[in-house]
Amino acid sequence: MREKFKLGFLPTRRVFFSKEESNREKALIAEKIRRLAPEIEIVGLENLNEEALLITEREALEAARRFRTAEVDAVFAPHCNFGSEGAVALAAREIGRPLLLWGPRDAAPEADGSRLRDTQCGLFATGKVLRRFGVPFTYIVNSSLDDPVFERGFLNFLAAANVVKQFRGAxxxxxxxxxxxxxxxxxxxxxxxxxxxxxxxxxxxxxxxxxxxxxxxxxxxxxxxxxxxxxxxxxxxxxxxxxxxxxxxxxxxxxxxxxxxxxxxxxxxxxxxxxxxxxxxxxxxxxxxxxxxxxxxxxxxxxxxxxxxxxxxxxxxxxxxxxxxxxxxxxxxxxxxxxxxxxxxxxxxxxxxxxxxxxxxxxxxxxxxxxxxxxxxxxxxxxxxxxxxxxxxxxxxxxxxxxxxxxxxxxxxxxxxxxxxxxxxxxxxxxxxxxxxxxxxxxxxxxxxxxxxxxxxxxxxxxxxxxxxxxx
The missing domain is CATH 3.40.275.10 (L-fucose Isomerase; Chain A, domain 2)
Structure with a gap:
């Protein structure tokens, strides 16, 4: 009997953008991936902070410790706004498992010209920092949560991570x-x-x-x-x-x-x-x-x-x-x-x-x-x-x-x-x-x-x- 596949859920945000919008996106993403892959076990960031979102590099080390202890098979780091690129890269390097990078497509600017997330902008930054940290990753094009591009990409990543899981140490x-x-x-x-x-x-x-x-x-x-x-x-x-x-x-x-x-x-x-x-x-x-x-x-x-x-x-x-x-x-x-x-x-x-x-x-x-x-x-x-x-x-x-x-x-x-x-x-x-x-x-x-x-x-x-x- 194969062990259940475990996914580390590592949502991230940067403090300069709307806290409420980031938390709303995190909840929508968590609900979506549970529907897409009900057979997997999801390990989250509950009690890491009041939001269960990765924000600081100090939190990154604690998140990595939790995920290593839980023996996750892969990590998903959705950017709920710009995200914290250094924290994501540090955590991913310490965890040492396949990493999925993605963020929901940004909405139009508000009527006053302000923006709530700048998710795509943050993804560019995180991709560069992951390269600097020597962390390989999978990327899904910036897209809406219900876009088939995200759905296919997420399931494809899980399958690829399962191949890695079964290969290493076989x-x-x-x-x-x-x-x-x-x-x-x-x-x-x-x-x-x-x-x-x-x-x-x-x-x-x-x-x-x-x-x-x-x-x-x-x-x-x-x-x-x-x-x-x-x-x-x-x-x-x-x-x-x-x-x-x-x-x-x-x-x-x-x-x-x-x-x-x-x-x-x-x-x-x-x-x-x-x-x-x-x-x-x-x-x-x-x-x-x-x-x-x-x-x-x-x-x-x-x-x-x-x-x-x-x-x-x-x-x-x-x-x-x-x-x-x-x-x-x-x-x-x-x-x-x-x-x-x-x-x-x-x-x-x-x-x-x-x-x-x-x-x-x-x-x-x-x-x-x-x-x-x-x-x-x-x-x-x-x-x-x-x-x-x-x-x-x-x-x-x-x-x-x-x-x-x-x-x-x-x-x-x-x-x-x-x-x-x-x-x-x-x-x-x-x-x-x-x-x-x-x-x-x-x-x-x-x-x-x-x-x-x-x-x-x-x-x-x-x-x-x-x-x-x-x-x-």
Whole structure:
């Protein structure tokens, strides 16, 4: 169960402008964000002063202490008038979490020529001071509270901050070693830990197999109910007797390990020791776990697991992701590509019937491979990867279209400019594995990368298009 997302609410004002107007704006903003995101917990400035508004730098240090104690995941600093730029920057630096900067659009001057807020003017000042303090921030164009620009921007910021939350300090499991010839999935565990706080938690494949077999040895074990649940998800008629039960035991063994180690995602050496030891493929288990919010990447691809975790986190409610091979171009569409893998795509994303079959490539032809097609719709595709100490995040969007039948799990994605995608991916530091999810997430990752020390590397849409989405 994921912890509730916590937002630090840091409204600010400057004393030279109307106190009453600032307090009115603060109340309206608080009410609005509660309506926009009722699922989050908001930590405010109650009792900081009589207004619960940040005004002085001394108050900034106390606000930062409160927010650190509450372990907020992000901070929203709406300027209820010009604002106190030094106090905001000081607090934000001390808190060290993603920061959202915005203020409501100013009303026309009063009849006597006076102005009540000068909010936009203060935003210019705060942006400069944040840069001086070395504080990265997200900015929403000065707009009215009910403007779609604010609503989209606020929700996009929450999603980006959630990506940052799940990335920093993530614990990623690794079951077994990489396949012998897969140099492409080599990762630097030391760099992941030192740069991002990401821990890689290993588990010997033989230990997992022993755990699964121990579970199966109990005739009244939980594997029975799990096997029955599996039969309700897909058709196993093409598999040998006992396959469903073994898959159920394998899944429960992984569940126990990931709960004990508090893992966010994992990668598994899915061939070929598992086929030799248990006579099954893990594909269906990968698919079910991904659907339950625990990405399990194929072929010991740690960066693939991280990519899936990031994409799953691009909404406050986890969404199913799939890890695909970029395989072949569509035979009739030069801007479309086959997204394929042996069978690990979540059943929730399938169109039509769902069957589990025997493997069609591995010499063992072991059962456990899923066979279904991805449903139509818009998708986002990302890949977190690195080489030589430099890390980047490839990002693109497309839509699923029809194409020739394939064995395993598959779908065809059409994008704006496939040759551009292909060249970016080949030049790297990326590989043939890419994480996918339904919906549009490019704006989320454009913001998240501001905080991750990871270069944002979009294909299509390009960066200018992505940024323009948030301004209009």
């Amino acid at each position: 614990r990623i499991g690794q079951i077994g070693t990489r396949p012998r010839d897969f140099y492409s999935v080599i990762v630097n565990e030391s760099e992941l830990l030192e740069r991002f706080g990401i821990q890689t938690i290993p588990l010997d494949l033989s230990a997992l197999v022993r755990s699964a077999k121990k579970l199966l040895a109990d005739p009244r074990g939980a594997w029975r109910a799990e096997a029955e649940r599996f039969r309700g998800i897909a058709d196993f008629s093409a598999c040998a007797d006992g396959t469903v039960e073994q898959l159920a035991a394998l899944k429960l063994a992984i569940d126990a390990w990931r709960n004990e180690e508090e893992l966010a995602a994992a990668a598994i050496q899915c061939w070929d020791s598992l086929q030799e030891e248990m006579g099954i493929c893990s594909c269906f288990v990968n698919a079910v776990l991904a659907g339950e919010g625990f990405p399990l990447a194929c072929e010991a691809d740690i960066h693939g697991a991280i990519s899936s975790l990031l994409l799953q986190s691009a909404t406050l409610t986890p969404q199913p992701t799939f890890l695909a091979d970029l395989t072949i171009r569509h035979p009739e569409n030069d801007n479309a590509e086959l997204l394929w893998h042996c069978g690990p795509f979540p059943p929730e994303l399938a169109a039509g019937e769902r069957r589990v079959d025997r493997h069609f490539v591995l010499p063992s032809h072991a059962p456990g491979v899923c066979s279904w097609k991805l449903r139509g719709g818009d998708v986002s595709l990302i890949r977190f990867d690195g080489i030589g100490g430099e890390y980047s995040l490839f990002c693109g969007e497309g839509r699923m279209i029809d194409g020739p039948f394939n064995q395993g799990t598959y779908g065809y994605v059409e994008v704006e400019d496939w040759p551009l995608w292909e060249e970016k991916l080949v030049r790297g530091p990326y590989i043939h594995h890419i994480a996918g999810a339904y919906g549009s997430c490019a704006t989320v990752f454009a913001e998240a990368c501001r905080y991750l020390s990871v270069a944002f590397d979009p294909a299509t849409p390009d960066l200018a298009t992505i940024e323009s989405r948030m301004r209009r």
